[in-house]
Amino acid sequence: MNKVIIKKTEEIKNWRRNIKSDINLIPTMGNLHNGHTTLISTAKNDNSNINLVSIFVNPLQFDNKSDLENYPKTIDNDIKVSFANGADAIFIPSNEDIYPLNNKDISFLKASIELSSALCGLNRIGHFDGVCTVIYRLLNLIKPKNLYLGEKDWQQLLILKNLIQTKKLNVAIKSIPTKRDFDGIPLSSRNVNLSKDERKLIRFFSNELLSAKKNFQLEKKINLKKIIKKLSAEKISIEYLEHLHPYTLKKSKVEDNISILAGAIRCGETRLIDHVFLMKRSPIIAIDGPAGSGKSTVTKLIAKKLKLLYLDTGAMYRALSWLLIKEKIDYKNEKILQNILKDISIVFKSNSNSKQDVFINNHCVTEEIRSQEISSIVSKISSIRAVRNFLVEEQRKIGGSGGLVAEGRDIGSTVFPDAELKIFLTASINERAKRRKSDKKSKESQDIELQKLKELIKKRDFEDSNREISPLIKANDAIEIITDGYAINEVVDQIIDLYNDKIPQETQIK
Secondary structure (H helix, E strand, O other): OOOEEEOOHHHHHHHHHHOOOOEEEEEEOOOOOHHHHHHHHHHHHHOOOEEEEEEOOOHHHOOOHHHHHHOOOOHHHHHHHHHHOOOOEEEOOOHHHHOOOOOOOOOOOOOOHHHHOOHHHHOOOOHHHHHHHHHHHHHHHHOOOEEEEEHHHHHHHHHHHHHHHHOOOOOEEEEEOOOEOOOOOEOOHHHHHOOHHHHHHHHHHHHHHHHHHHHHHHHOOOOHHHHHHHHHHOOOEEEEEEEEOOOOOOEOOOOOOEEEEEEEEEEOOEEEEEEEEEEOOOOEEEEEOOOOOOHHHHHHHHHHHHOOEEEEHHHHHHHHHHHHHHOOOOOOOHHHHHHHHHOOOEEEEEOOOOOEEEEEOOEEOOOHHHOHHHHHHHHHHHOOHHHHHHHHHHHHHHOOOOOEEEEEOOHHHHHOOOOOEEEEEEOOHHHHHHHHHHOOOOHHHHHOOHHHHHHHHHHHHHHHHHOOOOOOOOOOOOEEEEOOOOOHHHHHHHHHHHHHHHOOHHHHOO
16 A cells, blocks of 8 residues: 555544554654664564554643653654554644544543552653543544554553553554663663763663563562662662562562562653563463363464463373373272372473474373373373372473463463463363364274264263362463354464463563
8 A cells, every 4th residue: 555644633534434454553752763663563564454653742641841842853754764664654643633622522531540650650640641541542543453562661551451441442452572772771762862971870770670680580589779779879860669560560479470670760851761570480371171172272372372381281191091001000009009100200292293292101102192092081090189199290390480381171270370371261062072073183083973972071071070189170360262163273362362461572582
């Protein structure tokens, strides 16, 4: 399509009516830097939607008239940069277009009190109200499918997510990690106002945060007083420095796996913010659900797309069941079973087809454990306390440092109760039986009548849900996804969107 520049709200309405494609909106206040260009190019590469960049210096976001007047304006270069990085259209409205006088259609909004009463909201009274007002106005004018924002303004990002949820707007927020300059400071349109000495101060501040992040990875704790003392010794004017929960912005607790260290300082007339995310371990996705719900297929694809370790806990139970049957071990005899468990080794290895093989005591059992014989006995064996305790401990060892997606029947409720994202994946018995019937990997299932498969699945569900130890249940904080009628990729994309909503992009950088 032809590149267009739009300046009037009536023009943007007409343009929107004539656009048949979905739209990606990248809102900016101009004076574009590499952080903005990454947003534009990311949107361009993400999909085939039309990319619209808005450039509007929103007066409602400024609590200081001088700050508004001094905000750098580089409109000619901004247009050039936007088009060069993938913008299809640019919207450059005036104040009168965005906020026409006596127009009752304009909603002047209030930001979430819970989210705006911390950090920047303590001193920038009304700032986030102005952000919500202008974004809501742009969203109603443009009606985009996706809204692209940077994580540098993390508090703002949370507030806008809350706005979209509260107003029930049909738009997805896509975020990108904070982009830093050559010396480690976050890219900001206000950086051009820094003198050489002021830039040294912000560099010292940012480097202290980055150092604190490295130390946290080793020590799993943060010493705010020590950091503040070092900053004060450099005569840095600290507005705030807080260690908080990244989504509630309340004081971080010991049990929080992910937290945020966020601060704001003043360098002369310029106020600058920065933050780092602190993690005790990498994130975990727990996917539970009954047999035939598509867990394995979905989990493998998610692991591949997110570059996480795939942990098939069901295969561990199946492998152990295979060994007990093959060796004719009396698994009902607790003493014999305990002695056997001491010498069992279950490992996963990638094969030449980039898939995962299961080995038990050095035997590759990837194919054998999918037989109907194993399917009919695994629930009974997995209900034995000694077996459960042994394999849960093994699974926790594997997941000790996180960075994995695990599937099974008690992952979110028992194995990894502190997983960042819990999914309960299910489908109707009819749908699950059809899937088993058409599964080319299971020759035995193909040979069984559909009605018989349904009965076997019902029996397995009953056994899994009613066993005394770690029964199949949906964890209280799990998100249920019913997969009937959905393609595998649709389910995968839905879970990845949920993951991206819960896990900051910055923490996902490998």
